[in-house]
Amino acid sequence: MRKIFLGAALAAIALPLSAQQPARPRSAPEIVKSAPATDWVSISPDDLLVMTLAPDAQGKPRQVILQLLPPPFSQGWIGNMKKLATAHWWDGGAIYRVQDNWVAQFGDPDEDTPQAKPLPAGLATVPESEYVSDIDLYVAREKVYSPAVWQKFYAKRAWQAKAKLYGGIEHIPLEELGHSSDNDGRGDGYAPETGFFEGWPIASNSEGYWPTHCYATIGVGRNNSPDTGTGAELYAVIGTPPRQLDRNIAVVGRVIEGIEHLSSLPRAPGNGMYNDKAKNTPIQTIRLASQLPQADQPRFQYLSTQSQTFRDYVQARINRRDSFYIYAAGSADICNIPVPIRRAP
Amino acid sequence: MRKIFLGAALAAIALPLSAQQPARPRSAPEIVKSAPATDWVSISPDDLLVMTLAPDAQGKPRQVILQLLPPPFSQGWIGNMKKLATAHWWDGGAIYRVQDNWVAQFGDPDEDTPQAKPLPAGLATVPESEYVSDIDLYVAREKVYSPAVWQKFYAKRAWQAKAKLYGGIEHIPLEELGHSSDNDGRGDGYAPETGFFEGWPIASNSEGYWPTHCYATIGVGRNNSPDTGTGAELYAVIGTPPRQLDRNIAVVGRVIEGIEHLSSLPRAPGNGMYNDKAKNTPIQTIRLASQLPQADQPRFQYLSTQSQTFRDYVQARINRRDSFYIYAAGSADICNIPVPIRRAP
Numbered sequence: 001m002r003k004i005f006l007g008a009a010l011a012a013i014a015l016p017l018s019a020q021q022p023a024r025p026r027s028a029p030e031i032v033k034s035a036p037a038t039d040w041v042s043i044s045p046d047d048l049l050v051m052t053l054a055p056d057a058q059g060k061p062r063q064v065i066l067q068l069l070p071p072p073f074s075q076g077w078i079g080n081m082k083k084l085a086t087a088h089w090w091d092g093g094a095i096y097r098v099q100d101n102w103v104a105q106f107g108d109p110d111e112d113t114p115q116a117k118p119l120p121a122g123l124a125t126v127p128e129s130e131y132v133s134d135i136d137l138y139v140a141r142e143k144v145y146s147p148a149v150w151q152k153f154y155a156k157r158a159w160q161a162k163a164k165l166y167g168g169i170e171h172i173p174l175e176e177l178g179h180s181s182d183n184d185g186r187g188d189g190y191a192p193e194t195g196f197f198e199g200w201p202i203a204s205n206s207e208g209y210w211p212t213h214c215y216a217t218i219g220v221g222r223n224n225s226p227d228t229g230t231g232a233e234l235y236a237v238i239g240t241p242p243r244q245l246d247r248n249i250a251v252v253g254r255v256i257e258g259i260e261h262l263s264s265l266p267r268a269p270g271n272g273m274y275n276d277k278a279k280n281t282p283i284q285t286i287r288l289a290s291q292l293p294q295a296d297q298p299r300f301q302y303l304s305t306q307s308q309t310f311r312d313y314v315q316a317r318i319n320r321r322d323s324f325y326i327y328a329a330g331s332a333d334i335c336n337i338p339v340p341i342r343r344a345p
Numbered sequence: 346m347r348k349i350f351l352g353a354a355l356a357a358i359a360l361p362l363s364a365q366q367p368a369r370p371r372s373a374p375e376i377v378k379s380a381p382a383t384d385w386v387s388i389s390p391d392d393l394l395v396m397t398l399a400p401d402a403q404g405k406p407r408q409v410i411l412q413l414l415p416p417p418f419s420q421g422w423i424g425n426m427k428k429l430a431t432a433h434w435w436d437g438g439a440i441y442r443v444q445d446n447w448v449a450q451f452g453d454p455d456e457d458t459p460q461a462k463p464l465p466a467g468l469a470t471v472p473e474s475e476y477v478s479d480i481d482l483y484v485a486r487e488k489v490y491s492p493a494v495w496q497k498f499y500a501k502r503a504w505q506a507k508a509k510l511y512g513g514i515e516h517i518p519l520e521e522l523g524h525s526s527d528n529d530g531r532g533d534g535y536a537p538e539t540g541f542f543e544g545w546p547i548a549s550n551s552e553g554y555w556p557t558h559c560y561a562t563i564g565v566g567r568n569n570s571p572d573t574g575t576g577a578e579l580y581a582v583i584g585t586p587p588r589q590l591d592r593n594i595a596v597v598g599r600v601i602e603g604i605e606h607l608s609s610l611p612r613a614p615g616n617g618m619y620n621d622k623a624k625n626t627p628i629q630t631i632r633l634a635s636q637l638p639q640a641d642q643p644r645f646q647y648l649s650t651q652s653q654t655f656r657d658y659v660q661a662r663i664n665r666r667d668s669f670y671i672y673a674a675g676s677a678d679i680c681n682i683p684v685p686i687r688r689a690p
Contacts, residue, residue, distance in 0.1 A: 057402065100605045101560050128671060188534060189676035215446050215585045225671045239608075240560045240680055241585060244665055247672045260445045260612035263584075267605035320589055326473060326570045327592045331534030333678075335585055 024323065028316040032340045035309040040301040041199065042344065043067060045289035048298060049085055049253075053095070053261055054282040064258035065289075065298055066218055067341075069251065070198050072133045073211050076126030077220050077250045080231035085288040087120040089232065094280035095265060099272025101239030104262040105221055107232050109280055123230050130228070131247045134208040190243040194334040196305035199341075201334045203246060211251040214241045214335035216259045220250040238263040241335040256300060256341045299344035313340065369668065373661040377685045380654040385646040386544065387689065388412055390634035393643060394430055394598075396451075398440070398606055399627040409603035410634075410643055411563055412686075414596065415543050417478045418556050421471035422565050422595045425576035430633040432465040434577065439625035440610060444617025446584030449607040450566055452577050454625055468575050475573070476592045479553040535588040539679040541650035544686075546679045548591060556596040559586045559680035561604045565595040583608040586680040601645060601686045644689035658685065 026034070047070070053062040068078050084090060090107065097105035108117045188194055191203030194212070201212045213219065217237045222229030228250060236255055255262065265281060268274045289297045303310050317337045319328035371379070392415070398407035413423050429435060435452065442450035453462045533539055536548030539557070546557045558564065562582045567574030573595060581600055600607065610626060613619045634642045648655050662682045664673035 098609075100608055131672075189678055190674050224668055239584070242681075244662075244670070244674045244677070244681065246674070248670050263445055264443075264609055264611050266609050317589075323569055325589070325593050327476075329535050329589045329591070332589065333534055336587075336589065 025321040026312075026316065027320070027322045028313050029322075031309060031313045031316055032303060035303060035307070035340075039304050039307040039309045040342070040344075041304050043256075043300040043302060043341075045292075045297045045299075048289035048300065049081070049286055050289050050292065050298060051090075051258075051286045052284045054284060056261075062258065062261040064261050065256050065300070066253050067256045067300070068253040069200060069211055073200075073209075074130065074220075074250050074252045076124045076130055077229070077231040077252050080123045080126075081234075081252065082288055083120055083123060084232055085286055086291065088285065088287075089117070089120055090283055090286035093117075093283040093286075094277075095262065095283065096274055096280045097235075097272045098238075098262075098265045098267050098274070099270075100267040102237075102242070102272065103219075103235035104238050104265060105233065105235040105272070106281075106283060107221065107234060109277060111233055119230060119232060123232075125230075126228050126250070128226060128228055131250060132208040132210045188333050190246060196310070196339065199302040199305050199339050201337070201339070203334065210247050212241070212334055213237055213243055213245045213251060214254075214338070215239070216255040217241075217251055218253040218255065219245065220252055222249060236262050241333075243335070257298075257343075301342055301344050303340040305339060310339075313337075370666040371657075371661065372665070372667040373658050374667075376654060376658045376661055377648060380648060380652070380685075384649050384652040384654045385687070385689075386649050388601075388645040388647060388686075390637075390642045390644075393634035393645065394426070394631055395634050395637065395643060396435075396603075396631045397629045399629055401606075407603065407606040409606050410601050410645070411598050412601045412645070413598040414545060414556055418545075418554075419475065419565075419595050419597045421469045421475055422574070422576040422597050425468045425471075426579075426597065427633055428465055428468060429577055430631055431636065433630065433632075434462070434465055435628055435631035438462075438628040438631075439622075440607065440628065441619055441625045442580075442617045443583075443607075443610045443612050443619070444615075445612040447582075447587070447617065448564075448580035449583050449610060450578065450580040450617070451626075451628060452566065452579060454622060456578055464575060464577060468577075470575075471573050471595070473571060473573055476595060477553040477555045533678050535591060541655070541684065544647040544650050544684050546682070546684070548679065555592050557586070557679055558582055558588055558590045558596060559599075559683070560584070561600040562586075562596055563598040563600065564590065565597055567594060581607050586678075588680070602643075602688075646687055646689050648685040650684060655684075658682075 047068045049066040049068065051064040051066065053064065055061050068081070093107055094109045095104055095106040096109040097103070110116050190212075191205060193204045195202055195204070197209070201214060202209050203212050204210070211217075215237055219235050219237070220229035220231050221233035221235055231250075231252065234252070236259065238259075266279065268279070274280055303313070314332070314337055318332045319330060321328075392413045394411040394413065396409040396411065398409065400406050413426070438452055439454045440449055440451040441454040442448070455461050533548075535557075536550060538549045540547055540549070542554070546559060547554050548557050549555070556562075560582055564580050564582070565574035565576050566578035566580055576595075576597065579597070581604065583604075611624065613624070619625055648658070659677070659682055663677045664675060666673075
């Protein structure tokens with residue numbers, strides 16, 4: 001069982017030449033590299049935030065690009081974030097908390113003090129129910145709403161069949177992920193089902209869908225329930241995926257470039273608060289990319305999670321084929337299948 | 346289902362006062378804090394490496410403490426590491442690779458070049474079979490070897506019953522971890538079973554046991570198979586647990602203090618190699634703690650993974666009870682249950 005790839009190569013030799021597979025199946029990076037241009041989906045500049053930090057100690061610029069979640073997820077907080085960016089509210093803010101194997105948090109370092117920066121008017125107060133979307137994703141995509149469809153949503157198996165027809169959530173059966181065999185049990189532990197929707201890792205149960213906390217996920221800082229935060233104070237995950245936060249806090253996006261400018265910052269002990277303004281990393285600006293001059297707008301693409309290329313990529317992550325590996329895990333958790341993202345060529 | 350802790354509090358009010366539970370169940374940190382002294386197990390200074398890096402840019406000292414795995418795991422490489430430390434081989438080495446969401450790697454920056462530092466004589470060449478231990482852990486603990494016991498090892502269910510009797514691997518049933526319901530299916534995807542052995546996260550199947558790759562895990566760098574590395578080049582995990590490396594590479598230990606000195610280092614692009622010696626972080630010394638003067642030997646303890654306190658801690662990680670949480674995940678993966686470790690009081 002150990003050297004499974006050597007075994008595959010030997011089997012190929014016994015086949016007629018025309019039927020031979022390549023000696024080594026393509027690795028995940030090779031699969032992504034060979035994706036046709038049509039498999040890459042442009043990310044709208046209206047879904048990107050460009051964060052410019054103060055230059056580092058060597059004077060090198062630091063830019064971090066955040067991608068925002070698409071509907072139906074977290075749109076209340078994301079609407080607030082777009083208002084905050086439009087108002088240039090974050091300019092002059094800071095990264096004020098970096099806790100190892102947990103998060104880098106940013107916004108107003110004076111939050112919860114008398115010096116707190118006033119928030120712009122008109123921010124929404126978003127309820128906890130928005131942590132989970134009960135919008136049927138295939139309906140969301142098709143923009144078709146009818147009572148009959150809603151009934152079907154609650155008949156889960158019927159919905160799954162429909163989802164395939166309508167091209168809803170790109171459901172990777174848990175068996176393919178190696179998470180269950182012949183039952184429909186507990187999935188990966190944190191959710192009965194996981195999959196991808198328009199380029200995002202999503203978990204679900206019979207009640208709805210929610211975005212998962214993985215490395216580089218952006219979420220909304222908050223105080224204790226029922227507060228859900230405004231979107232002014234944000235964190236980026238810089239360690240073990242904290243899946244226990246799923247459904248406890250608003251996921252609004254992810255860092256798609258420049259995460260190293262957050263993950264390599266000095267850690268502070270305890271909960272990671274620097275408690276010394278000299279240690280903060282100043283934020284010069286955070287801008288909605290669509291509000292930048294056209295020439296300055298970053299252009300990114302993600303690999304369509306509905307494409308065959310992506311399915312091949314998932315399989316290559318589940319059973320690694322790089323020459324380094326001698327043993328294929330036969331499994332991958334949703335946070336270990338990062339959706340490929342690139343600068344538009 | 347959402348505010349399950351509020352529900353628990355209301356239920357308590359209906360009980361007679363003497364039978365009342367605390368309004369809020371204890372959180373994982375509270376459980377650890379209240380552990381009796383007898384639940385803490387001393388870590389031998391012969392199982393600790395003390396790595397001293399060059400001071401940081403502000404002149405502050407940087408020390409990283411590594412704990413080595415106990416038998417029966419990875420002892421060939423660990424024997425080599427003790428020889429390398431005794432020979433002061435790492436002194437003058439460097440951290441020469443830091444790849445975001447992957448590893449910080451250290452050893453000889455001239456490895457694989459004509460300037461490579463010669464290794465001390467007498468290092469073992471360890472085979473790939475040592476990635477997995479087929480030693481029955483309860484037998485290892487009891488130091489009892491007999492043909493009858495070995496036969497029982499392969500009768501898995503019989504072994505599980507025995508393991509409880511003999512106090513072998515501290516098996517956390519996967520159902521308790523939320524990873525399966527009524528089958529003995531695929532476990533957490535990467536392994537049919539996970540648990541703890543003498544303070545370490547372990548995965549297993551019917552063929553044996555292996556240590557898992559979690560945040561701060563230390564492993565042995567290697568070239569392609571059949572090379573397994575000597576233990577001279579080491580990496581620390583600084584991102585998403587790379588469980589796909591399990592059984593593909595030797596796990597030898599973990600960072601138990603000072604991981605931030607590795608995880609906050611500047612990232613290099615691609616595979617993380619700095620390719621510029623000026624960017625390396627110099628290693629001043631790596632010493633086996635037992636070879637330091639008695640007064641300089643760090644004293645650490647881990648929370649016994651056989652204790653009731655630990656089992657309570659696991660349950661509190663599975664269903665978070667901190668006031669911050671409104672939704673309990675009902676599950677935790679093995680890398681999301683870090684074994685509590687502290688400086689000896």
